[in-house]
Amino acid sequence: MRCQYGGANRHFGSEVEPVSAPxxxxxxxxxxxxxxxxxxxxxxxxxxxxxxxxxxxxxATQRPFDADSFAYPTAAAPWKTIPTWGLVAGPDKTIPPACQRWMYSRANARKIAEVPRSSHVVMISHPKIVAGLITDVAKAAMGNRPAGTSVQTGMHLGFRLREATAEDADVLADVHTRTRTAYYTAGGMPEEKLADPSAWRQRRDAWARVLATPTRATQVAEDADGTVVGLLTAGPPHHDDLDASTHYELYQIGVLPHAWGRGVGGALHREFVALTAAAGCAEGVLECWAPNTRAQSFYAQNGWRPDGTRRPGPLDHDYVRLRLKLVPPNS
Incomplete structure (x- = not known):
């Protein structure tokens, strides 16, 4: 394994590949x-x-590294627009320290903490140092905020998550329409097949019903100016063979294309995992349209696996059912 940043083979030294089993x-x-x-x-x-x-x-508890990570390009480089802090583990044999320092230098990191005697898992072996760096970042992020101003989830990345309210029905219908178009065109569906002016009103009414349903959880991701750029909705499974006491369904994660690559989808997914755990469920379930390989890759990298169940979908392509096993907190 070699650091590919700044040109192939720029830095050698990783020792993980020889001890990794495909x-x-x-x-x-x-x-x-x-x-x-x-x-x-x-x-x-x-x-x-x-x-x-x-x-x-x-x-036993972490998802293995997916080899696809080497093949899929990053949609955007957040370090170009978001302030960067870094931490280098001196004897790291997983990511060569020279590679780490080069990446932080390129990103103009505000601070680089050096831990001269740590392996790659510095957050476990030296938690106080890592916590101190995180505290420094949090203080810097709060520097320009008035006293008493709350920092909501993800705002340090330029967005925040919040629970959707009844007043969000219109914007949810709009974001749903736009993310739905992006979802299906990514799988090869012609955009003209998705153009239906009357569908917006139907979606708006559907979202109003969702927001009034106590068993449904809906979150939105919004920019600092309040513009909604993504959504998450989840709840009991719509599958006759799955029990609501053990399974929680991810109905939809949608992120507007201009916000891709900023971590919005990942933050919404983590929120789903937290909701699933809070519901006392051991597994998440969702359906993914087979031709949308971008969505499949996202879910695979987050630990989802197909369970063999399919149902017919548009353009003679199936919806594939995926499941995510949650790790018990005491495992």
Missing amino acids: VPYAKADGTTGTDLHLSKDGQAAFAADISTAELRVLQ
Whole structure:
């Protein structure tokens, strides 16, 4: 494994690849992906300064690294518009320290914390140093805010999440219409097939019903100026073979295309995981249209796997059902 930033093979030194075992898995579109599992002999390359017992917990609870991450380009570079802080683990054998320093230099990092005796898992072996850096970032983010002003989820990234209200029905209908168009055209559906002026009113009425339903959870992501750029809605499963006491359904995550690459989708997904856990459910479930490989990749990278259930969808392509197993807090 080599650092690809700033040109192929710019920095050598990662020792993870020789101790990673490739394991195939089935993608939602029927193709085969590859997960890279750290072998039992990989501690020196990844987590040399924690106990073997702690490493085994990480191996059992964290999703393996998806080899597709090397192939999919980043849609945007947040460091170009968002202030950067960095942390370098001196003897890191997973991402070479020289590579880390070069990336932070390119991003004009405001501060770089050096931990001269830490492996890649510095947040576990040196939590106080990591917490101190996070505190510095939080203080800097609060620097220009009036006293008493709250910082909502994600605002340090230029957006925040909040619970949707009945007053959001119009904007939800608009964002739903635009993200739906992006979703299906990404899978090859002609845009003219999605153009229906009467559909907006139907969606607006549907969102009004959703917002009035106690069992549904709906969140919006909005820019600092209050413009909504994404949405999440979830609730009990709409599948006869799944029990609402054990499964929670992700009905939709939608992000407007101009906000892609800013972490909005990831923040909304983390919110879904939190909602699922709060509902006391062990698994999440969703359906993904098979031709939309971008959506499939997003969910695969977040741990979702197809369960073999399909139903017919547009253009003779199926909706594929995916599931996400939540890790119990005490695992």
